[in-house]
Amino acid sequence: MIRCDEPRGLGVPDAEARLRFEAEPQRSGGRTGRRLLVVDGEPAFELSYWCGTCPLLFRRLVTANQKLSLEDLREQLTGTLAEPGDGGVIDAFGALLPQGEYLPVLLRVEPRLVIPGREGDYFSGEQVDSSGIDQFWGLPEYPHTPYYRTFETAVDASAHLYEFVVPMVPPTWNDRERVEEYVELMDRGAVPTAVAVSTLDVCEPAIAFGDDQSQHWGLTHFLLDGHHKLEAAATAGRPVQLLSLLALGEGLASADDCARLPALRAQPRSARTQGPAAQGSSPADPR
Template identity: 30%
Template sequence: MTKIVSYINDFAISDSTSPIEYKRAGYHQRYLTINGEEIANTGIDCETCLFYVEVSGAEWKNPRGISVILNNGLTELNHNFVSELSCIVPNGQYVVALFKAYPRLKRQADGSEYYQIGSRRVGSGKKIEEYIVPIQPSGSLDQSVTEKYMKTGKGNVNPTALCVSFLDTKFPLNDIHFDELWLHTHYLLDGHHKMFAAAHAKMPVSMLSFLSIDESFASRAQIDKLIQALDDKMFFDWKKQIG
């Protein structure tokens, strides 16, 4: 299960220059697009399509400094750094959170990939499930870069990946234990090598995630409950399950 290290509530972005946008299409369907091209279907009731893309076009104020900070690993958040990053995140209202997680790579029959990072009850008949979805497939990653991050992780440094995320509420029909499922899904914008290295070496990774309040298929009360649950000191450690 992920653990919140630090977060900023109600962070508004109104002047982003990001080529990334959100697109709604039909009932509970939502896409991430780059320069108008759909790169990932992030809706509730469909499979996620993965594409090998490079996010470009954003007007980074300090790309080298941001890269160094993320590679060295964040331990807390501050408004100035989050504001620097906001140029590549679509406009909207967010909860910006820094998480720690132990990702487990899963491959589906069609070859698509995702990382499982845990689950937890959030009330009677309610459960949170958390996932990380890469945009870049693991087969395209540079092995030497992956090995570099594995060595970094063994030195007790947890590099930070960058994501946008959503909380989506589903009502499963065939689950006898839970009648409400909360899907908290992070979509990787940067940090594919970091995530794959952490999963391969069974090490923790940190994630700076912009949780969209506007685009989530969940109420604000449910988003607040999610943050409360992930900020709970009783942290379920996936490392014990995969060691």
């Protein structure tokens, strides 16, 4: 299931926004600093590097310790939204975000919890197949957080879409009783709603490497509300609804790429066919 509104202006001035996207000042030699997701004035996640030829990335930083749930909407979001704009949810969460254009997309996802370095980890699996390991560290990228994988599909013969849901704080911080409450609700057929601000990054290796030379489209949903719901859905093997507010202009993707997302997200799920995981190193990271 997917429902999509037209892009709309949302948000408040940067100084008032609890969440915003920032770029660090240029480093020596004129290189652009890191792209960051900032929460309550503190860097929370490092994002994919500007060049688009470095690997896809969301890396939790030590100052990421805040959720952005709205308790006034807790009861409403315990149920299913029929449309993205139902009940003023978009405007309520839009007040947490910086001014900009956002594409509201309402999805139904079946999350699978992934631990970095273990089975199903994108960073030590598909990304290594495409880009190799980091030349400096001699290791795959490491996101410093568990995360959820929810969907993937082919963009075309040379590109593949990967979807992730990233909690602002680890699932181990969740209240066990609330997780169990949502498990029980889902077992009775409820499909509660989570809310996220999302980015689309289109990345591809600068130099041919390994068996998979595809472009990687990373659709990354950073949870604003729904940490307990996502863990419960992953635990119970149940679906959850996700209202994504896609931040247009904040990812490494063109307007045309972003416009294709609803149609791509409506396709059947399909994994990319890959050869054996590549061994070796990727080009030096310009960061």
